[in-house]
Amino acid sequence: MSIPYVFADAAVVAKRNLIKIKRVPDLLVFTTIQPIMFVLLFSFVFGGAIGGGNGQSYREFLMAGIFAQTVIFGATITGAGLADDVKKGIIDRFRSLPMAPSAVLAGRTVSDVLNNVLVLIVMSLTGLLVGWRIHTNAAEAIGGFALLLAFAYAISWIMAWIGMLVPSPEVVNNAAFIVIFPITFVANTFVPLDTLPPVLQTIAAWNPVSTVTQAARELFGNIPPAVPEPTQWSLQNPVLYTSLWIAIILVIFVPLANLQYRKSTSR
Numbered sequence: 001m002s003i004p005y006v007f008a009d010a011a012v013v014a015k016r017n018l019i020k021i022k023r024v025p026d027l028l029v030f031t032t033i034q035p036i037m038f039v040l041l042f043s044f045v046f047g048g049a050i051g052g053g054n055g056q057s058y059r060e061f062l063m064a065g066i067f068a069q070t071v072i073f074g075a076t077i078t079g080a081g082l083a084d085d086v087k088k089g090i091i092d093r094f095r096s097l098p099m100a101p102s103a104v105l106a107g108r109t110v111s112d113v114l115n116n117v118l119v120l121i122v123m124s125l126t127g128l129l130v131g132w133r134i135h136t137n138a139a140e141a142i143g144g145f146a147l148l149l150a151f152a153y154a155i156s157w158i159m160a161w162i163g164m165l166v167p168s169p170e171v172v173n174n175a176a177f178i179v180i181f182p183i184t185f186v187a188n189t190f191v192p193l194d195t196l197p198p199v200l201q202t203i204a205a206w207n208p209v210s211t212v213t214q215a216a217r218e219l220f221g222n223i224p225p226a227v228p229e230p231t232q233w234s235l236q237n238p239v240l241y242t243s244l245w246i247a248i249i250l251v252i253f254v255p256l257a258n259l260q261y262r263k264s265t266s267r
Helices: 003-023 025-045 055-088 090-096 100-130 140-164 169-185 197-206 208-220 240-264
Strands: none
Touching: 003 100, 025 100, 055 090, 055 140, 055 169, 055 197, 090 100, 100 140, 100 169, 100 208, 100 240, 140 169, 140 208, 140 240, 208 240
């Protein structure tokens, strides 16, 4: 099947998934309300304590971390959605249609990136209301959002592989939470690295969640003067290091997810 047909099939699958989000109120509420809750909760409930009493400075520091955590959690929708489709037999229906097998996973991951675009818009507007500002130019700001979405897209392929491997939405959600929750907190998402114990500082410095957050902060101009300059190569070159992780994840998990798709749906 030619590449244009693959893209066309993927677009149809993506449209189907976006319509599903629109028609299922629970998904729509999760998409829009949770980001607002995170921004308000961390800004006003924890901002004074974590930010050393300077709530405004902490909100500037915080937003990139919340962006990173939220789009990564948003990527888990891919695994849960695919597991649900396997469980309900929808994947078997796709197999009976004259369409490219790779279009199913491609369409799923693309639709979840578009869902994350909506999340980032809602979070950005909420951030602006609580005092967050972008202090760089438009090109750098767009680059920050693009890097966040690219990283979330790569994570979506890991979730796609898990969704095909474990055909149960509940198990996918639990497994994703157990893995993603610690890696988003053992990072610089909510506090500077120098506040962590030495061992955790080393882990967090090479954690790609830290580097995508650091990159977004730099591209948005949200590095507070009180935060020390990083000494680790990964945090000194956060865009490059994050891009390497994105490439590695895609190279490994795009083929793995498609292979598992063929295995899972051939039973």
